[in-house]
Amino acid sequence: MHLNRNQRNFFLAVCAALPSLAFYGAFLTFHSKGSAENVWWAHICTWSSAHPLALLNLLFFFNVSVLFWVVSLVQRSTWLIDLYWTVLPVLMAHFFSWHPKSTSDPFRSRVVITLTWIWSIRLTHSYFRRENWQWGEREDWRFANMRKEDSKHWWWVSFFVAYLSQQVLASEVLVSYLFE
Template sequence: MGRNLRNALLAFVAPLPSILFYLAFLKHAGSAPVGDGGDGGDGDGGLSPLWSWCLHHPFLLANALFFFNVNVLFWVIGQIQSSHWIIDPYWTVIPVMLTHYYATHPLGQYNWWRSRILMVMTWAWALRLSHNYFRREKWQWGAREDWRFTEMRAQYGKNWWWVSFFAIYVSQQVFLLGVCFPTYVVHSVDKPLNVWDFVAVLVSVSGIVVAYFADTQLHDFVSRNEELKELGKPAVLTLDEGLWHYSRHPNYFGEQLWWWGLVIFAWNLGQGWTMVGALINSLCLAYVTGLVEKRMLKKTHRAEAYRHYQKTTSVWIPWFKASDQSGKDKTT
């Protein structure tokens, strides 16, 4: 209990440096009239060079705050604890923080309704993902780090202390700031709502719903197998029910719907280039999908059943089963 409470407190305190810095910036920027886009001086109402730079470079400021508060501070925490668990819950928190940051920045200009719709959806997405994370971790803070980090720790050995800075934190900056490009665009362009906004909402909300049900079905499957193990009964080898009957990774599919739905917002505002963030994330998730499936095939007791599942079931996009004459029993 003591460790759990300490990690919970640490998680709440960890982002305070960037939050306090940003609040200080807002206080200074709010007391001075916005200039003509110069680099400080009287045009910014006497703002210091630091606050002037923060005022005129909102995206670069977001990157700077991420670098020092997440990359550096979280990495130091990971070194002290010999576990990089803290970045996992913040994958769900940072997009919310970025959305509010872009909405409150003094240079933000946007349609109020589009901003609020995006904000509500981002909170819904974050609550769903946070709930799934803590449910999977049995409501513990920092009980373990991502299994991929643990495998990389073993792979890189004594070099892991510095490799982890780039492999975990710098890469997360690229992914998170990239997929959140549309939230920046939404708060940089003031344009009335149109039908494409509703399409974006439909795709994004569909992603949240699909991911929620997929993760819940996976959680129920894992919990049921744990109960069967305690009773000394054979485990169900493969989850082949619900959404998992039509896709091997419906949770990943739902997550991609969410991010590509946000891209539609940005495309509608004339900034289709922001798809690069979602594209990089999709490519990364494709790689992770391969890692997950290789991990499943390493479990000898279920490898045969999972190969059959691979042959008959779509990878991401839910689809009807492919025919396979060699039906396999799904229990041991």
């Protein structure tokens, strides 16, 4: 079975978040059971429970900054990061609302998550409209221009410009929530 580019990009977009989602699901399962057969896993889960902001940043770094960068090198396009910024805020909101250490007003939490979903749906619609209703039709024009200007070094420069910079943005947003 031969998939066209749009189908491959759809499959990639759906599977891209799976490492973080699988880890987080396993972490929540461990936390609900309260024990693990593997001592290392128990230590990782205990640390993850005590440090939700650090955990989210680690998941973001490995799953988004590193994995998406590797995908961009293979595909020669940074399109995936644009798509994911339409859903990352929703994923982050759910991360914090489901984290075992989260404490919040349930009504306020539902309102914020609902508003985040509405914003995400609107942004995702705008993304697909811009992309001619295709998955990964093109990359952001700024990254495309940088790729043309510095094609020899773009493979490593892109990690810092297109991905690690997103990590800083995500960390800044998360830290701002802590100090409101």
